Amino acid sequence: MPVIGLGTWKAPKGEVKKAVLAALKQGYRHLDCACDYGNEEEVGAAIKEAMEAGVVTRKDLFVTSKLWNTFHAREHVEVAIQKSLKDLGLDYLDLYLIHFPISMKYVPIEELYPPEWLNPTSKKIEFVDVPVSETWAGMEGVCRKGLARNIGVSNFCAQTLMDLLKYAEIKPAVNQIELHPYLTQDSLVAFCQEKGIVLTAFSPLGASSYIELGMDRGEGVGVLNNPVVQAIAREHSRTPAQVCLRWAVQRGYTAIPKSTHESRLQENLHVFDFTLSAEDMVKISRLNRHLRYNDPGEFCKGMGLPNGYPIYA
Incomplete structure (x- = not known):
């Protein structure tokens, strides 16, 4: 699993193909996707074009996708991964993740795709009582069939992982969570590393992906504009984004920054030829303010849940 990957969340239609193709040409081999x-x-x-041009082979790539909340019943897991495989033009995924530990009412692909938070009939979020144990059994099934070479989770807290580890026959390989200098999640990071679960940081640059969605929590100074990050960047003759990604790498996890700009794609990939000092690492980690941008308990308000839905401790 390459340490730096390309995130594709919010990559606009009409732009994402070009961005992925440019990234592959620049040397990216880790693509993070979701239905x-x-x-x-x-x-x-983009993958097909890159392979036909001889830029990459399938064995060069590490492709991740994710199981949406409406496909948590055991019999729907394979339905979901087969659709992602068809769309991606692949025979297998390198990694398949449970996107959220939230189970919602099944909606057939023929009725709504890509899937959404709101049920198309009620226009609300509709939960169902499908336990993680059932969903994980479905995940293990697609892994045993070779449809996914590795399986894991996303947005899982330590308590949910503790429960999963009690019955998992195939241990989750990865936990993909929000990680950046404003949300360091030290305890969860330590727990996953102790259990041998690889961590992948989404939104490793902070609020950048959330500002246009109004999900930046009114934060006045984003991570990339933080004076501490900028000062460290100047000391190393690097950009604030490169400093944040290097901080993640030195903390021991993978990161999937998203960009559709070729210059930034190149910038984000080049973080292996410098090192942050122990003092730099401490200064950046002290910026932690437990600021979570991607929180369903907040952005699901008004979707039939007046008080939101807290999934994080």
Whole structure:
């Protein structure tokens, strides 16, 4: 699993194919996708074009996708992964993740795809009582069939992982969570590393992906504009984004920054030829303010849940 990958969340239709193709040409080999991003067909088209041009082979790539909340019943897991494989033009995924530990009412692909938070009939979020144990059994099934070479989770806290580890026959390989200098999640990071679960940081640059969605929590100074990060960047003759990614690498996990700009794609990939000092690492980690941008308990308010839905401790 390459340490730096390309995130495709919010990569606009009409732009994502070009961005993925440019990234592959620059040396990216780790692509992070999900069915609810609504762009897996374009990602697949870029992969196909890159392979036909001899830029990459399938063995060069590490492709991740995710199981959406409406496909948590055991019999729906394979339905979901087969659709992602078809859209991506692949025979297998390198990694398949449970996107959220939230089970919602099943909606057939023919009725709504890509899937969404709101049920198309009620226009509300509709939960169902499907335990993680059932969903994980479905995940293990697609892994045993070779449809996914590794399986894991996303947005899982330590308590949910503790429960999963009690009955998992195939241990989760990865936990993909929000990680950046404003949300360091030290205890969860330590727990996953102790259990041998690889961590992948989404939104490793902070609020950048959330500002245009109004999900930045009114934060006045984003991570990339933080004076501490900028000062460290100047000391190393690097950009604030490179400093944040290097901080993640030195903490021991993978990161999937998203960009559709070729210059930034190149910038984000080049973080292995410098090292942050122990003092730099401490200064950046002290910026932690437990600021979670991607919180369903907040952004699901008004979707039939007046008080939101807290899934994080």
